[in-house]
Amino acid sequence: MKLIRINMAEKRVTTENAPDNYAIMGGRALTTEVIAREVDPTCHPLGHNNKLVIAPGLLSGTSAPSSGRLSIGFKSPLTGGIKESNAGGTAAQKLAKLGIKAIIIEQIPKEEGFSILRVTKDGVELVDGSTLRGKANYEICATLQKKYGEKVCVMSIGPAGEYKLSGATVAVSDSEGRPVRHCGRGGGGAVLGSKGIKAIVIDDTDAPKVAIHDQEKFKEAARDFGKILTSHPVSGQGLPLYGTAVLINILNEAGGLPTKNFRYGRFDFADKISGEMVHDVINERKGKVTHACHPGCVIRCSQVYHDKEGKYLTAGFEYETIWAFGANCMIDDIDAIARLDYLCDDIGIDTIEMGVTMGVAMEGGVIPFGDADGAIKLLEQVRQGTELGRIIGNGAGFTGKAFGVTRVPTVKNQGIPAYDPRSVKGIGVTYATTPMGADHTAGYSVTANILKVGSHIDPLKKEGQVELSRNLQIATAAVDSTGLCLFTAFALLDEPRALQRVVDMLNAQYNLQLTIDDVTALGKAVLKTERSFNFKAGLNEAEDRLPEFFQEELDPHGTVFDVSDAELDQLFNF
Amino acid sequence: MRLEVRLFATLRDIFPKEKRGMDLVTLELGSTLDDLIKYLKIPEDAPLIILVNGRRQIENIELADGDRIGIFPPVGGG
Ligand code: SF4
Numbered sequence A: 001m002k003l004i005r006i007n008m009a010e011k012r013v014t015t016e017n018a019p020d021n022y023a024i025m026g027g028r029a030l031t032t033e034v035i036a037r038e039v040d041p042t043c044h045p046l047g048h049n050n051k052l053v054i055a056p057g058l059l060s061g062t063s064a065p066s067s068g069r070l071s072i073g074f075k076s077p078l079t080g081g082i083k084e085s086n087a088g089g090t091a092a093q094k095l096a097k098l099g100i101k102a103i104i105i106e107q108i109p110k111e112e113g114f115s116i117l118r119v120t121k122d123g124v125e126l127v128d129g130s131t132l133r134g135k136a137n138y139e140i141c142a143t144l145q146k147k148y149g150e151k152v153c154v155m156s157i158g159p160a161g162e163y164k165l166s167g168a169t170v171a172v173s174d175s176e177g178r179p180v181r182h183c184g185r186g187g188g189g190a191v192l193g194s195k196g197i198k199a200i201v202i203d204d205t206d207a208p209k210v211a212i213h214d215q216e217k218f219k220e221a222a223r224d225f226g227k228i229l230t231s232h233p234v235s236g237q238g239l240p241l242y243g244t245a246v247l248i249n250i251l252n253e254a255g256g257l258p259t260k261n262f263r264y265g266r267f268d269f270a271d272k273i274s275g276e277m278v279h280d281v282i283n284e285r286k287g288k289v290t291h292a293c294h295p296g297c298v299i300r301c302s303q304v305y306h307d308k309e310g311k312y313l314t315a316g317f318e319y320e321t322i323w324a325f326g327a328n329c330m331i332d333d334i335d336a337i338a339r340l341d342y343l344c345d346d347i348g349i350d351t352i353e354m355g356v357t358m359g360v361a362m363e364g365g366v367i368p369f370g371d372a373d374g375a376i377k378l379l380e381q382v383r384q385g386t387e388l389g390r391i392i393g394n395g396a397g398f399t400g401k402a403f404g405v406t407r408v409p410t411v412k413n414q415g416i417p418a419y420d421p422r423s424v425k426g427i428g429v430t431y432a433t434t435p436m437g438a439d440h441t442a443g444y445s446v447t448a449n450i451l452k453v454g455s456h457i458d459p460l461k462k463e464g465q466v467e468l469s470r471n472l473q474i475a476t477a478a479v480d481s482t483g484l485c486l487f488t489a490f491a492l493l494d495e496p497r498a499l500q501r502v503v504d505m506l507n508a509q510y511n512l513q514l515t516i517d518d519v520t521a522l523g524k525a526v527l528k529t530e531r532s533f534n535f536k537a538g539l540n541e542a543e544d545r546l547p548e549f550f551q552e553e554l555d556p557h558g559t560v561f562d563v564s565d566a567e568l569d570q571l572f573n574f
Numbered sequence B: 001m002r003l004e005v006r007l008f009a010t011l012r013d014i015f016p017k018e019k020r021g022m023d024l025v026t027l028e029l030g031s032t033l034d035d036l037i038k039y040l041k042i043p044e045d046a047p048l049i050i051l052v053n054g055r056r057q058i059e060n061i062e063l064a065d066g067d068r069i070g071i072f073p074p075v076g077g078g
Helices: A027-038 A091-097 A137-148 A188-194 A215-231 A233-242 A244-253 A275-284 A319-325 A334-347 A351-363 A372-384 A387-393 A396-402 A425-433 A446-451 A465-482 A486-494 A496-510 A516-536 B009-014 B033-039
Strands: A002-007 A012-017 A052-056 A070-075 A082-087 A100-106 A115-120 A123-128 A153-156 A170-172 A181-183 A197-202 A288-291 A302-306 A312-315 B002-007 B022-026 B049-052 B068-072
Touching (some): A012 A123, A027 A100, A027 A465, A052 A091, A070 A091, A070 A181, A070 A188, A082 A170, A170 A188, A215 A496, A233 A288, A233 A486, A233 B009, A244 B068, A275 A288, A275 B009, A319 A351, A334 A372, A351 A372, A351 A396, A387 A396, A425 A465, A446 A465, A446 A486, A465 A486, A465 A516, A486 A496, B002 B009, B009 B068, B033 B068
Parallel strands (some): A115 A197, B002 B068
Antiparallel strands (some): A052 A100, A115 A123, A153 A170, A153 A197, A170 A181, A288 A302
16 A cells, blocks of 8 residues: 655655555544654644645445545644544545555645646646636536546635635545535645645546455455444434434434524524425425435435525535534524535535634624525635635634634634533533544544433433543544444444444455454554644643533523533543 | 424324424323323334433333423434
8 A cells, every 4th residue: 555745845746655554544543643743743734844644544445335434634723733534525435446545745835826636546646726726616626527537536625725714624526526525624625725735636547446355254244234334223214314414303302402602502493404304305306315425335324405496506414514504503594504505615614613603703793693695695705715704714713803702612723513512411521622623523422412322321411421422532533544434333332243343344354353452442542642742732631621601501401511620631541 | 281292303204294293292191201102103112212301211201291202213413
């Protein structure tokens, strides 16, 4: 397997064999390791010393179900700490088939301008990208597919990445070739923009198959793992049928749906933005209720959403996005929210960060709560790069400062996602402590708190939450390294034989003798490396805290976030 | 007693379509969660997530007049 280094100062591409100690690292484990080894934690995230690492997961490109997830790693301009940002789409599978373990982008160009990185079976080259300057993701995708072939995967940055805004994403095209999958969180698009790369075209035509040491064993384990996923009620039924937005109603019932910039736990119009509503609207307009973000996903939580005229509007319309612009901003018009999702994808900016930021902007009186048109106009300003647009595009923390707002839901300057930590306390522990900044996926305690998956831990009490979050953070760091979608975790947590099947696949593919304990050890090592990077970057325990307004009582349960600082500091005792 | 019953995802169809899964149900005083499930004709062994007044219930508790009960099939996301 190859490591490809792109030096943007010299415009030079070099290929090296991956060192042996990288053998059992992929995805997040690998991006984290490379960043920790090669990047000075105190560097400027947009300067020449930062790097951006792109790595498919260990199982990506194989027949392992739902294994096409991609990791990108970098020092984050949003959090100031290490970041792994994860996306679906077709990039990971293609990179793995091309025998690429990681692409490491270094330095910054000496002159202005943008390049395109073209990856084929014959190697990697930099080509001039100046004609794409100022273009947004949908147009970039279409242009590059026309030029290089319909089947290529396009990773790209929109205007937000060009302006180097902290909310900027790296888009990854999906199985339909649309830029709707994003390495969303933490400003990876700004880092890629700082390196002068506008797009990466990945063409796996005539690429060899991923090498598998023991085909038979691999197939058997993959088949069984697929069966486990499709027979689990969440990954086999709930997610394909209703997508992730089915969570709107359950979080609303549980009093954990953050409403009006985290003021209430329930939204009166939850039904109008619910997964059930999205499902009905999609069916009525002949969109697609069930859709896979990459070939080989058996869960297929994605969907294709049409507008009132029955024309394509957006895809991959997720719970977090719907919450962020919906309940959080008091917008109850699902078509307006779909439009905001489309705009974020096109401009190349994180939907969660933008929804949280709009809430803060509304708090600061920039536009009123509930003003969908106002939110759309603000996003258009991000696209144009006006001064206000740049404030918004730099995220919730930045916008809060610009408008003197104190009710700013962030941890490590990253916007808090769609579960109120006062009524889902386990996820509050994850927001506070994960090295990623407020990130629900880093240790998804909603499983045991709300969804009855794994164990049951009362979401309103603090007991057991630190341990729950710790175990999930460790497991997630490992899963993020395999390329498996995090949504396999529902089955992994409930079905004891599932994790063994993952280990079996890894062993069969790489000729290893790993045990489940080794996988846990890998997860622990990843977290420790990330935390140590953050400490050196200046993010210590004092940053592992929620904003003080989570000490105000939240309706309907009247709860506050009461996990103490000392308890939070126990999280990394492993 | 009257209960505010909210059914979600695939369970919505138990109520007439225009109700969008939300309806008032009248049961005898002292009825329990199991009684409600039976009344709704949900198979006994169906895996469910049940919230009573926003709190998850695992036991077969006695219900009270005015309770808000949300019932979900297994769902997930993130
Ligand atoms: S479950 Fe959803 S997000 Fe995960 S790989 Fe499948 S379609 Fe993509």
